[in-house]
Amino acid sequence: MPAPDTVRPTAAPGRLRRLTHLLIALALVLVPLLGTAAPASAQESASARELAERADLPDTLRVGTEGVYAPFSMRQGEDFTGFDIEVMDALAVRLGVEVEYVATPWDSMFAALEADRFDLVANQVTYNEERAELYDLSDPYVETGGVLVVAEDNPQDIQALADLDGMRAAENLTSSWAELAEENGAEIVGVDGMTEAMSSLKEGRVDAIVNDKLAVRNYIATTPNPGVKVVDETDEVSQSVFAAKKDSGYMPAINTALEEMRADGTIDAIYDEYFSAENVAPSWWDLVKENAGPMALAAIKVTIPLTAISFALGLVIALVAAIGRMSRAALPRAVARSYISIIRGTPLLIQLYLIFYALPQLGVEIDPFPAAVIALSLNVGGYAAEVLRAAIESIPKGQWEAAQTVGMSRTTALRRIILPQAARTAVPPLSNTLISLVKDTSLTSIILVVEIVQTAKFAAAPSFQYLAMFTLAAVYYWIICLVLSFLQDRAETRLGRFVAA
Amino acid sequence: MPAPDTVRPTAAPGRLRRLTHLLIALALVLVPLLGTAAPASAQESASARELAERADLPDTLRVGTEGVYAPFSMRQGEDFTGFDIEVMDALAVRLGVEVEYVATPWDSMFAALEADRFDLVANQVTYNEERAELYDLSDPYVETGGVLVVAEDNPQDIQALADLDGMRAAENLTSSWAELAEENGAEIVGVDGMTEAMSSLKEGRVDAIVNDKLAVRNYIATTPNPGVKVVDETDEVSQSVFAAKKDSGYMPAINTALEEMRADGTIDAIYDEYFSAENVAPSWWDLVKENAGPMALAAIKVTIPLTAISFALGLVIALVAAIGRMSRAALPRAVARSYISIIRGTPLLIQLYLIFYALPQLGVEIDPFPAAVIALSLNVGGYAAEVLRAAIESIPKGQWEAAQTVGMSRTTALRRIILPQAARTAVPPLSNTLISLVKDTSLTSIILVVEIVQTAKFAAAPSFQYLAMFTLAAVYYWIICLVLSFLQDRAETRLGRFVAA
Amino acid sequence: MSDRSSTSPVVRAEDVRKSFGDHEVLSGVSFDVGQGTVTVILGPSGSGKTTLLRSLNGLEVPDSGTVTVSDVTVDFGSLTPNRSGRLPRAQREQLTALGRQSGFVFQAHNLFAHRTTIENVIEGPVVVQGEDEGSARERARALLEQVGLAEHADKYPYQLSGGQQQRVGIARALALRPEVVLFDEPTSALDPETVGEVLTVMRDLAEQRWTMVVVTHEIRFAREVADQVLFIDGGVVVERGAPEQVILEPQQPRTQAFLRRILDPL
Amino acid sequence: MSDRSSTSPVVRAEDVRKSFGDHEVLSGVSFDVGQGTVTVILGPSGSGKTTLLRSLNGLEVPDSGTVTVSDVTVDFGSLTPNRSGRLPRAQREQLTALGRQSGFVFQAHNLFAHRTTIENVIEGPVVVQGEDEGSARERARALLEQVGLAEHADKYPYQLSGGQQQRVGIARALALRPEVVLFDEPTSALDPETVGEVLTVMRDLAEQRWTMVVVTHEIRFAREVADQVLFIDGGVVVERGAPEQVILEPQQPRTQAFLRRILDPL
């Protein structure tokens, strides 16, 4: 797997590309007028296919790619996507062949090519002389280089690599960009990836970043309000090519097709999709519309059942613990007290972690959902036990005594006189416990339960739209809590018809 | 960077190695008796150094390595560590040279070697003919191959690769191990790394794993109760070597030194450190002893200040909100009500996420600790506002009226008569809020505040000792909560000297 | 003293003693209550009147002494509570049997708050005595009629005035068909105007020859309705006799001082 | 009627009206209270006695009518509360001024629970009237002496009996040196034996010629101490006059029925 920060590809510098766009647009307008250019293009396309046939390209072209190198080669379930993949797909259409991708780590890529595990590599292979001697390399389909990135307000007024002297630059310590920055006099602050580097930059912890142009463009294109800008580019550029075994004979057809794709804007369109800011990031409103449904589904299929099951089990545990707590015998009292004290004295997060991560150490492996149910119902049990005990103890002693004077045993008195009144008293605090529980289910996102928050995180991550997605999640919880408060009022009225308003 | 799952090295199969140990032990006992072997060994050592001098090895040997390839080449701050690094260090001592490591991504490793950025590669370079033609390669210092791993109880009774037919195997989809398993008829279940694969195996979600022998041994060696065992090895082994530029002339000296290190058990000792189960994983008790201090420090330096600051700020917010809530004017009442409802109706986790991840979208970047303070104090404010309001409203109307009959204004009555009594009433619920807050600080681990839980996670991760570390963390919280309960009693007594016991 | 008190005793307390911690509240109290008679217990606040009354039905467990109600006798000195204060099953059943001989009317009435008037009255007969609900309701209606609450049968306690609640409490006690009805200051939590409606009901019960033991400060009630008056103070019976004797011609200085404080507050 | 009632009025209520929702509690009540006299207000439960008394010091704000205490007069009909019930500042100050003319003794005494006896007494003088704490304490000790609580000066309310608490309430009211002291059923929450200690203190005050308005059911107190008795019912003054007249020879059937219920409950 190539490190994400090494020298990699772009089609053309920004200004040139805008010119290209203009020319293409002009061409599109002029072609029908001229009446001849279109057939010529169709003819060229035919010639690529002819070449492909002559070159004996297989009907299904097997293409080696990593599948884990965003945004160039990524995998979604069984499908591959990414810049290189889309270019390859378009190329295959033009060549009239099917494509089958073979996921291969970078380290074994060329060995696998040699071993005929696939026919072509599409994985940001950088052109160099040595490679060109060993393999068949296509014409470049994109080129890249280094860029110098600063915060939007650029407090240090850095304009060129030369200005880096004495500045702090956020870099992956093992990358060649770190060296380049260091050579220019920068002090290197180690970071793990692009996102962390960009955060550091925006927060002013560093003054600049030197990194791959395409990676930077992709970050800017997919981040709302990126808050950074590119001020300089390195002189060297590197070109990305497709590679096949020596003497494959594929390259004339591929190069012709690439030429066509370059001419008709196909490559530019794909490039724009990944690396131009103008049209990539979905608006927060699109994201909300798109995810409101799935998040509601997560609420209905996970959050609510999780809450209901845990609450029901928790109440049972609570009743047992409350009775233990009020027992006259020392042992059940001590056990119940310790349970309640431990549950109430330690964070739910740790309780979740212990059940999910630590129990496996004792040989007990539990899936996220049941682990969540166990942790939450034990937690509810501890809190509700105290609620029930307090509710029972809040019933005036006179009620017990009156029950005794009509001849009842303690058990009958508890069942017929005390509990029905305690139920009314317990509704508000139990409903608080229930509302806390609803909110506490959000913690289970940390042990991989795909509930509301986890769904929001998934939705927000690709475009960094955390504000919109978390706000939406908060609204869902708020609504659930409001509904529960409303139900609480009804329960109070129902159970409390015997008390003054 | 080579993928962690590709074919890699072992010194010798287990039984052979135990024999080797025995021989070394025998040698160590016999050598002083014979009285000659020792000088001979010293002589050989001298000869390695002589060879080194003759080979014109530089005084400081620059060694290229990734630094991110556990457990072979890892970086800790400025220092490098790992199996390859320790072997290299021992080698350098024997050669009488200094070593300087140069962190280099795998992708650029050989280019950098060619460019004289360093003299030697120590990074699990696998021997093959092609490489041997292009570079100077040392004798192998370790060899590895594939192993077949099953759960300890091995429910499917898998004994050899051939038994995989129809079984499920957990593999990294892009690894060569996946292919090997597939070729043997297994159905592949995709996983991301060794830990996930092992969990799946132990939980019975898959039946077997095929993976690199050293990686597996390292997992078993560093995991308490790993719960898995190796049942078969692949036939092919691959050997790891050091690489230098062609015609470096270094190899005679290096090979002599490696021979010595093999003979005197140096390599075996290093091997055992990384790949033998017997002596690697620290006991949970060691871990507890080692981390009790740092975790207490995290409690004192982070958890407690975070709690104290957030509680103080939260009380101020709460007082304002409570007064707003009880105001006669509609606007402050509505604002306070909404604030309280939103805070109480949404999970703290989302509140934390919003402040930490979403505010940056609006251009507000906040460090973890202040972000935690903001989220927690807003949260406390919402809960404590209701506590204060309830406490004030719980003071009987007669107290207001009595104050009025001695001539007080409402403000004076609030200050001199109502609040002092409400303070007593508010102590138990406020102390509950405070105890909740202590526990809620654990959530800030998720926004990277290094408090108790985060410290526990760091400590537990390398050896998977989650049970011990999280239990220890829970104990710390429990103690803090018990202390707070005790202080609550004292506060109640102090503020409540005017009420019957 | 009317002739009624000459019948055989229904309640007999013998040498009842009770301490709370160091504080001896009852220091050996003995008295009899004849079948169909009214006994009024007078005494200063804290003198142990409530404790004594509660000892008669096992709501309070004296340290020693014997209480007999009808044919149930409990010798409190022979009870053997364990370390956590729990009695052996047989002894608990003895206490329960004693309790079932009497009805109890509380100062704070203690109606079952979640039950309507009539449900309060039938709870004991139906749940404890196993009476069929239909017949229990019929009797309950008659009792409510008697205490003047027929039209309030389906109200909850909170919907009734203090005097009405107290009368429900009386009906609830009577519904158990007890041998004796015990009243603990039944009117002292009431509005002065509504005291009368409760006292009137109690006088009617006396006329129907219910056996009653009443702790009260209503001296006129004692004078006009009681067959026997007990004045207790300092844990002992200071004076005991017919109301004319104890109230109009008290012999003991403590009785005299107490009556003066009550009757002539200014 | 004693000669004392002939002096000039300190309190004058004129046509005071007050409704709670649809329910008119006071339908035009007028009366005078002479300097140094005792007025007792009698009336059935719910007749508006408390509402009337609270109207005299602005604890309750009548809908219309005028109340004069000493030299402060408030015409309630002219008050202009805003939508949320708040009065303009000047009118609020008028009410405060009215309130400061009187002391108030509550049925439930309402002592400041977090203040000792003596702190309760000096709170008003020191905090509101700005009296120097030393002199306030001196006066407070004298007042506590007078109500018989000198030795309880440093106890908290919960450490006192009901009668003692009520006497602290009286001392607190007197410490303000009010023109008139208002009492709302000061003895009805007390144990019958302790009623006397409070009534005795009140009789002493009457003898010292404090002007007092007392709502009470203690008919004997009314007969022996009052200069004037008001019987109110249905929101109006039904009968008013000297105690001999109103209590012993009531003219109105409602007064007669009420007195019968109180004096002869059986």
Ligand SMILES: Nc1ncnc2c1ncn2[C@@H]1O[C@H](COP(=O)(O)OP(=O)(O)OP(=O)(O)O)[C@@H](O)[C@H]1O
């Ligand atoms: N459960 C108890 N624990 C401790 N002391 C008690 C308990 N019950 C009663 N006492 C004490 O026993 C004494 C007598 O109480 P008891 O209620 O029997 O008196 P009483 O004559 O009914 O008084 P009152 O007229 O005020 O009702 C009092 O001093 C009281 O404080």
Ligand SMILES: Nc1ncnc2c1ncn2[C@@H]1O[C@H](COP(=O)(O)OP(=O)(O)OP(=O)(O)O)[C@@H](O)[C@H]1O
């Ligand atoms: N704040 C209020 N809101 C609504 N109704 C009220 C309020 N205060 C008093 N009332 C009603 O006004 C009527 C008179 O009440 P008030 O307390 O003045 O009577 P009272 O004569 O003092 O009765 P008692 O003898 O029971 O104290 C009653 O019906 C009462 O329910």
Ligand SMILES: [Mg+2]
């Ligand atoms: Mg009593």
Ligand SMILES: [Mg+2]
């Ligand atoms: Mg009143």
